[in-house]
Amino acid sequence: xxxxxxxxxxxxxxxxxxxxxxxxxYLNIKNQTAVLLSEVERHAxxxxxxxxxxxxxxxxxxxxxxxxxxxxxxxxxxxxNSIRLLNKEGEIIYxxxxxxxxxxxxxxxxxxxxxHAENKPLEKLPINxxxxxxxxxxxxxxxxxxxxxxxxKPSCYQASCHAxxxxxxxxxxxxxxxxxxxxxxxxLHNEIQGIIFSLIAIISIGLIIGLTIKKYVDNPVKELxxxxxxxxxxxxxxxxxxxxxxxxxxxAKAFNEMSQKIDETNRQLFQSSKMASLGQLAAGVAHxxxxxxxxxxxxxxxxxxxxxxxxxxxxxLNVIVRExxxxxxxxxxxxxxxxxxxxxxxxIDVNEIINRAISVVSNQLKINKISLEKNLSxxxxxxxxxxxxxxxxxINLIVNSIDAINNNGKIKISTSxxxxxxxxxxxxxxxxxxxxxxxxxxxHKIGGKxxxxxxIKTATNEGFVNLDPIYGKDRHYFGLNIKHGDVLNISCPxxxxxxxxxxxxxxxxGGPVYKITIPNQGFLEGCASFKVDWQRWSYIDQIGEIxxxxxxxxxxxxGIPPENLNKIFEPFFTTKGQKGxxxxxxxxxxxxxxHNGTINVHSEVGKxxxxxxxxxxxxxxxx
Amino acid sequence: MKNKFDILIxxxxxxxxxxxxxxxxxxxxxVDFSFDANEALTKLKQNEYDLIIxxxxxPEKDGFQLLETIQNFNIETPVIMTTGYSTIDNAVKxxxxxxxxxxxxxxxxxxxxxxxxxxxxYKSFLQQKRNTFSDGLVVSCPSRYFRLGVSCWANLNNDGxxxxxxxxFFIKSIEPVNKIELLKNDDVLIQASPCAxxxxxxxxxxxxxxxxxxxxxxxxxxxxKPEIIEKDPYFEGWLYxxxxxxxxxxxxxxxxxxxxx
Numbered sequence: 111x112x113x114x115x116x117x118x119x120x121x122x123x124x125x126x127x128x129x130x131x132x133x134x135x136y137l138n139i140k141n142q143t144a145v146l147l148s149e150v151e152r153h154a155x156x157x158x159x160x161x162x163x164x165x166x167x168x169x170x171x172x173x174x175x176x177x178x179x180x181x182x183x184x185x186x187x188x189x190x191n192s193i194r195l196l197n198k199e200g201e202i203i204y205x206x207x208x209x210x211x212x213x214x215x216x217x218x219x220x221x222x223x224x225x226h227a228e229n230k231p232l233e234k235l236p237i238n239x240x241x242x243x244x245x246x247x248x249x250x251x252x253x254x255x256x257x258x259x260x261x262x263k264p265s266c267y268q269a270s271c272h273a274x275x276x277x278x279x280x281x282x283x284x285x286x287x288x289x290x291x292x293x294x295x296x297x298l299h300n301e302i303q304g305i306i307f308s309l310i311a312i313i314s315i316g317l318i319i320g321l322t323i324k325k326y327v328d329n330p331v332k333e334l335x336x337x338x339x340x341x342x343x344x345x346x347x348x349x350x351x352x353x354x355x356x357x358x359x360x361x362a363k364a365f366n367e368m369s370q371k372i373d374e375t376n377r378q379l380f381q382s383s384k385m386a387s388l389g390q391l392a393a394g395v396a397h398x399x400x401x402x403x404x405x406x407x408x409x410x411x412x413x414x415x416x417x418x419x420x421x422x423x424x425x426x427l428n429v430i431v432r433e434x435x436x437x438x439x440x441x442x443x444x445x446x447x448x449x450x451x452x453x454x455x456x457x458i459d460v461n462e463i464i465n466r467a468i469s470v471v472s473n474q475l476k477i478n479k480i481s482l483e484k485n486l487s488x489x490x491x492x493x494x495x496x497x498x499x500x501x502x503x504x505i506n507l508i509v510n511s512i513d514a515i516n517n518n519g520k521i522k523i524s525t526s527x528x529x530x531x532x533x534x535x536x537x538x539x540x541x542x543x544x545x546x547x548x549x550x551x552x553x554h555k556i557g558g559k560x561x562x563x564x565x566i567k568t569a570t571n572e573g574f575v576n577l578d579p580i581y582g583k584d585r586h587y588f589g590l591n592i593k594h595g596d597v598l599n600i601s602c603p604x605x606x607x608x609x610x611x612x613x614x615x616x617x618x619x620g621g622p623v624y625k626i627t628i629p630n631q632g633f634l635e636g637c638a639s640f641k642v643d644w645q646r647w648s649y650i651d652q653i654g655e656i657x658x659x660x661x662x663x664x665x666x667x668x669g670i671p672p673e674n675l676n677k678i679f680e681p682f683f684t685t686k687g688q689k690g691x692x693x694x695x696x697x698x699x700x701x702x703x704x705h706n707g708t709i710n711v712h713s714e715v716g717k718x719x720x721x722x723x724x725x726x727x728x729x730x731x732x733x
Numbered sequence: 734m735k736n737k738f739d740i741l742i743x744x745x746x747x748x749x750x751x752x753x754x755x756x757x758x759x760x761x762x763x764v765d766f767s768f769d770a771n772e773a774l775t776k777l778k779q780n781e782y783d784l785i786i787x788x789x790x791x792p793e794k795d796g797f798q799l800l801e802t803i804q805n806f807n808i809e810t811p812v813i814m815t816t817g818y819s820t821i822d823n824a825v826k827x828x829x830x831x832x833x834x835x836x837x838x839x840x841x842x843x844x845x846x847x848x849x850x851x852x853x854x855y856k857s858f859l860q861q862k863r864n865t866f867s868d869g870l871v872v873s874c875p876s877r878y879f880r881l882g883v884s885c886w887a888n889l890n891n892d893g894x895x896x897x898x899x900x901x902f903f904i905k906s907i908e909p910v911n912k913i914e915l916l917k918n919d920d921v922l923i924q925a926s927p928c929a930x931x932x933x934x935x936x937x938x939x940x941x942x943x944x945x946x947x948x949x950x951x952x953x954x955x956x957x958k959p960e961i962i963e964k965d966p967y968f969e970g971w972l973y974x975x976x977x978x979x980x981x982x983x984x985x986x987x988x989x990x991x992x993x994x
Contacts, residue, residue: 393818397790400817401746403839408752411842415759438839445820455978456921456947498921 116328120320127315135304143297150254150293151241158240158258158286161193165284170269178204191253191287195260198282225259225283243290251291258284330358337365346373371587375555392444399441407434455705457492458500460525460659460725467504468523471512475521478512485524491657491727499701500725506698507663507721514667514719522664528724529655533582535726536650537706538562540629543602543609549626551576556585562626564609567599568592574603581634581650584643597639600624610638618642657727658707662720669715678711705729736780739853741810742766743773743799744788749838753786756845762853770794774802782810784852787832789816789823797830804831811855813848815840824925824941828882829986835882835925835941847907847936854906855883872901874967876991879984881925881943886967887987894949895980897922898971899931899940904963907933913959915972920948922975924983929972931962944983946975 161184168177177195185193185206195204200215217226241256260282267276274281330353340348346369353362410430417423464486468475475482504523511521541549541562551563554576561576566588573590600609611625614635621639628634632649670678679699702709706729713719739762742753750766757764765780767773770791777785785803789796800812814827819837827835833855836848858871874886881887884903888896904910914930922928928942952971955962962970977983 396819397817400819400838401749404746404752404817405748407839407841408755408845412755412759415842434839435841442819445818456976 114328115331116320116323119323119327120316123319124312124316127312131308131311135308139297139301139304142300146293146296147243147254147290150288150290154241154254154256154286154288155237157190157288158256158284161286162258162260162284165195170265172269174204181206182208189288189292191289192285193287194285196283196285198278198280203282225257251289251294253287254290255285255287258286260284326354326356327358330354330362334358334362334365337362337369341369341372346376396441396445399437403434403437403441407431407438410434455494455496455729458495458497459492460490460495460500460661461486461488463497463501464504464523464525464661467501467508470501470505471508474509474512478515479518480512480515481520483520483522485522487524487526490525490527490659493659493725494728495705495725496701499704503698503701503723504661504663506695510695511663511665511667511719514669515665516667519666521666522662524662524664526660526662528658528660530658530724531655532647532650532653533645534580535656535708536581536647538579538581538628538634538647540631541626541634542629543605544607544627545602545605546627547602547604549602550579554587556580556587561587563603564624564626565601565603565606566590566592566597567601568596569598570596575600575640577636581647582643582645586640588640592640597622600638611635616642616644618644658724659727661723661725663723664718664720666718669717669719670711670713671715675711675713679709736765737782738763738765738780739783740764740849741773741776741780741782741785743768743770743785743791743796744815745769745791746788749788753845756842757849759842759846760849762849770796770799770802773799777803777806777808777810783856784849785810785812786852787812787814789814789827790818797826800827800830800832809856809859811852811859813852821923821925825881825983825986828925828941829988833883843937844939847933847938850936851903851906851938855902858902858905871905872967874900874990876989878967878990879943879987880990881941881987885928885940885943886990887943888971889980893976894974895944895946895977896971897928897943897973897975899929899962899966901966903938903940904931904966904970907931907936907938908963909933910959910962913955913962915951915953915956916948918948918951921978922946922948922973924979924986931959940972943987944975944977945979946977948973948975950974 161181165177165180168180181193181195181204184190190206192210193204193206194202194210196215197203200217200219202210202213202215205211240258241254243252243254245252259280262274262276262278262281266281267274267278333350333353337348337350348369349366350362353359410427414424414427414431417427464484468482468484508521508523515521537559539550539560543549549562549564550560552560554561554563556576556578559579561579564575564577566573566575568590571590571592573588575589576587578585601607602609609624609626611623614623614625615621616623616637616639619637619639619641621637621641623635624638626634628647628649632647634645634647636645637643678695699709702723702725705725707723707725709724710722711719712722740753740757742750742764743766744750744753745768754764754766765776765782767776771794773785773787776782787796787799791799794802796814796816800814803810803812811833812831813834813836814823814832815836815838816823817838824835824837833852834848836844840848874880875888877888879887879889880900884900886898886900888898890896910931910933912932914932916922916928922942922945924943924945925941927939929940931938931940951973955970955972964970
């Protein structure tokens with residue numbers, strides 16, 4: 111239990127609270143007690159002095175009766191333990207307790223001790239030393255005693271009674287003792303109150319801290335641990351929920367970004383390895399299958415030629431030849447996929463291509479009772495593209511829609527022309543340093559495309575950064591931890607020559623700027639501190655907006671569940687079971703990408719799916 | 734004493750060799766075969782062949798290496814390349830390295846028969862050429878032309894279009910041309926892939942295009958008067974005018990006809 115951060119924090123905070131509140135309470139109580147006692151002491155001194163003064167007159171007149179009465183009267187006060195008046199020899203002359211009268215007190219008695227501690231009695235007792243605290247028994251409450259020496263004065267030895275000689279300095283002692291029972295009660299009460307307050311304070315601090323830590327530390331940490339475990343078991347799509355704006359919230363956000371990046375990289379890796387293995391597989395399959403097919407085709411055609419006299423046999427052989435030729439076409443298709451040849455691009459009219467594609471599938475539409483709505487813009491620019499490939503894309507998407515609809519439904523195909531700014535669209539395919547070293551990194555892909563690899567140096571560290579190859583996008587990958595702003599240098603990973611342009615400054619943050627050569631297409635500049643995502647590519651900016659043709663194919667089919675949406679462009683992914691090869695959409699993706707276009711899918715289960723393809727008017731300027 | 738065969742087949746698959754032997758037997762050609770390149774080279778030194786059919790994917794030394802070795806040794810026997818991994822790259826590379834043709838597997842009997850007939854004719858031209866010491870029989874293409882392999886020429890015009898046609902070698906090897914089947918306007922040619930069918934008395938011959946591009950003009954006269962291609966293969970007998978698509982790239986694999994002289 112004490113392994114948890116929250117427990118440790120609570121423990122430490124509580125101990126600190128106990129310590130501070132404990133010391134505070136102790137000092138507080140001690141202080142209060144001292145104040146109370148000094149108050150009692152002052153009060154007692156006052157009382158004693160008052161007694162002395164009020165009896166003085168009676169002494170002068172030697173009215174012993176009245177003195178005794180006065181002492182008894184005052185002595186009745188419950189806080190006063192006793193009032194005694196001793197003479198020089200230690201004999202009790204007057205006392206509030208009558209039985210004590212006449213008793214002789216030893217010099218070592220409490221009342222005499224202050225003056226008679228030394229062999230020679232003190233002539234003068236300072237006021238501070240007149241009081242003393244003592245207990246009669248160890249278990250009884252404390253008592254405050256005040257001795258007030260009665261000094262000899264001329265009026266005393268000149269009085270008519272001549273009781274005192276002129277030579278004595280002290281005539282006697284007024285001894286008042288006051289019970290501290292009430293005061294002690296008060297002190298105890300204060301002490302209990304202090305302790306109760308401290309306990310309440312400690313407990314409530316503990317609780318508040320505990321709850322706060324649980325809410326702001328414990329739960330988020332638990333969530334993060336859970337997320338880490340999910341990532342560890344391979345669930346890369348797991349997202350930490352929003353954890354606020356504090357450091358843990360930041361951590362959660364960074365964590366999500368990290369897992370997303372891992373997921374993306376993973377998927378790309380998966381995709382490219384799938385593609386690579388598919389290519390090898392196709393080549394292998396083609397080679398392996400085509401040889402036996404050669405045998406089958408030759409022998410069956412040979413027999414066909416030799417059996418002109420046997421129509422029955424000829425019929426059967428024809429089936430073999432026909433099916434073998436079909437197998438040949440299938441293998442050829444597989445090879446075409448594996449090769450993904452460079453498109454043969456010419457200016458094409460997309461609407462015409464769509465019409466051609468529709469005529470190919472019109473029969474299937476009729477059979478499945480699917481109505482097709484066309485909304486083709488008459489003002490489309492011609493785009494430079496491979497007509498056959500684009501037609502293949504359209505046919506595949508329509509066939510997919512037919513499969514998704516199954517029976518009775520609608521497919522809508524629309525085209526439109528649109529202009530988009532180059533930022534966020536243009537793919538940087540070539541980049542070199544000042545010494546013409548290639549900066550394109552084919553190993554690390556961002557958004558499925560080769561990234562631009564630069565060497566980066568900070569005050570404390572050195573590593574690589576992979577820039578997003580899409581102009582204006584900032585999905586950069588940092589191979590080391592940089593705090594925005596602490597980048598010292600950016601250089602070519604091959605020759606280490608600096609790519610920082612000393613003559614310009616980032617127009618947004620004023621920091622340094624990196625400048626990368628794009629062969630034949632000017633320079634790409636960007637904020638080198640990565641504080642802001644500023645980039646400038648004058649060559650492309652001057653082209654201005656780029657014309658695109660947008661093709662949208664919508665259907666009212668069964669839709670694609672969200673968990674499948676990001677997998678549909680992967681090769682071999684299929685929901686059609688035996689019916690599909692799982693190659694269709696991945697081929698489409700490859701074709702669109704080859705044309706420097708984009709394809710996006712939007713789908714709602716039960717309602718339908720729409721694919722949006724954007725093809726640039728001239729993809730060449732983008733490559 | 735050297736043995737003499739019409740055809741040497743080099744392929745690591747018995748069934749392919751058997752198939753070609755079967756097809757060759759229809760025309761009574763004599764056939765020898767070998768399963769790998771080294772054995773084939775030994776046989777080429779020992780025996781005499783009029784035509785070689787060579788697979789590309791062979792164990793150890795592959796078909797391309799063998800083809801280069803044959804060229805380096807000045808062995809005049811024409812070579813036809815074949816492979817189960819039939820990509821455009823493989824086809825173009827074969828023709829560039831000196832093969833007279835390329836045939837993807839699996840091939841039909843008709844395709845292989847026409848190719849064998851043409852290949853063997855080709856050898857006889859070489860012999861005639863050597864014996865007569867004259868260029869009279871087979872006319873080489875004009876020196877500003879380019880060719881892919883020996884069958885198809887390309888004439889690059891200043892206006893950016895390219896004329897495509899068949900060489901005199903190709904036509905001579907299939908004479909007489911009775912009929913020509915051509916593609917249409919706007920169809921797309923792909924380098925080293927069939928672009929026209931020429932019908933001789935016995936066979937149908939595929940001509941592989943020298944370049945990729947979109948057809949903007951078809952020489953329709955040839956459909957009515959196919960004999961023009963025999964008389965004037967380099968001027969009147971052109972096949973297509975195209976807008977090339979990957980000219981700069983594809984041109985690298987073309988051979989300038991001027992280098993033939």
